[in-house]
Amino acid sequence: MERPPLRFEKSRGRTEVEIRRRILQAIFEQRLPPGEKITEEQLATTFDVSRTVVRQAMARLAQDGILVKSPNIGSAIAAPSRKEARDILAVRRMVEPDIVRILANAPAREEVIARLNRHLALEDEARNSRNRGLQVRLSGEFHLLLAELAGNRILVRLMNQLQALTCLAILLYAGGDEACLPDEHSRIASAIAAGDRAAAEKEMLHHLHHVEKDMNLDRGPDTAGFTEAIEWLRGHSGHGVEG
Template sequence: MRKSQRGQSEQSIQTRLLQAIFEQRMPPGARLTEEALASAFDVSRTTIRQVIARLSQDGILVKLPNGATHVASPSRHEAQQLMVVRRMIEPEIVKILASKAADICFDELSAHLNDEDRARRDGDRGSLVRLTGEFHLHLVRLTGNQVLIRLMTELQALVCLAILLYANGDDGCPVQEHRRIVTAIKKQDGASAANLMLSHLEHIERDLKLDEKPVLHISEALTWLGQREASLARS
């Protein structure tokens, strides 16, 4: 992976931007500029241009004809389409994992579930939103299927933006739903794991609505990104 001259690599910048989306710090529809992002990450605008191009290709950022770049803002209809695709894919993912559960190391996934529990206990909503979204990415990574991994990363980012726009509650992933899915996978019960996943996704979709939008500002997200990079540079 090509490195930037001063700051982070293109891949690490993409990861940080996705984290900002998963933690619901990056507001849907916000305008991003190469200059602001280059300053936040202390990299060249050329590096940022490459990042924007990749995330635009994935549909997470949107480049307008006038050259402006915005964070994607899925419509309610688009959010429904995203969930249709997830209902098609994710029950099959857990079936695959259940079929080879004897050969899978679940240590990282178990640690992740513990992190979710800790975030709930601490009332750390930003981390909890990120972690509950990343749970689904942990599952798909265990398949080792790179096509599925790329697809699920894009879907999860867009669904996080839809949740930020339309979700009725603080958390579309109630306590124990993730653990029940993992337990079924470990028991090699693919049918139960698939049904639990389908029910879980339907719960998330029911939590989406149109009439409330949080008031967020892109300046807050850029400040957060800059502070994180400065902290990493000092460590």
């Protein structure tokens, strides 16, 4: 039997957070293409909420640079330029090595490793089942989990923004199908488990260098259409993206 569309309680705070979470998940799964126009009316219909609530969610996404507003076009998913893509990765190189150094020296490192291992197992499961959308999202959420485990909510919000913009840049410029290779994540986790801060930093920098190296300016976007993305937003309830 076909599952009915998911409905949301029209609670201002909860619904606004849920809308942002779903849009970020759609970006992480490469379902929303960069530059695609998105309207209040479409989202209000999709989520069965008022346009006022949608407007609040869109304002936050615009504040984070994930939506771009234009007087003639309206709101559209960000399409980072080549320079912006380089700037995004430069900021990640500043922030993420420090995150893994913190975790390698964390008092509760056993719990950190347990959560990282559970996440890596989910990545493996998605890869083995050939669920590419879930695999791509989980690869991105590995980095969000690192920020969460560091215990700094400002870092979590920053990493949500940087990861979403990185996903959009990958859609525009990456030459390969997968930016986050599984062995690179596992090497980062292993360095953290060993308490080796220098190795954790080195592995993270190597990983981010690989992501940047995979950027290929000769390749254009190759994503699902907006109609399919709207259907996914309407019916999917996933978890893992911080509000």
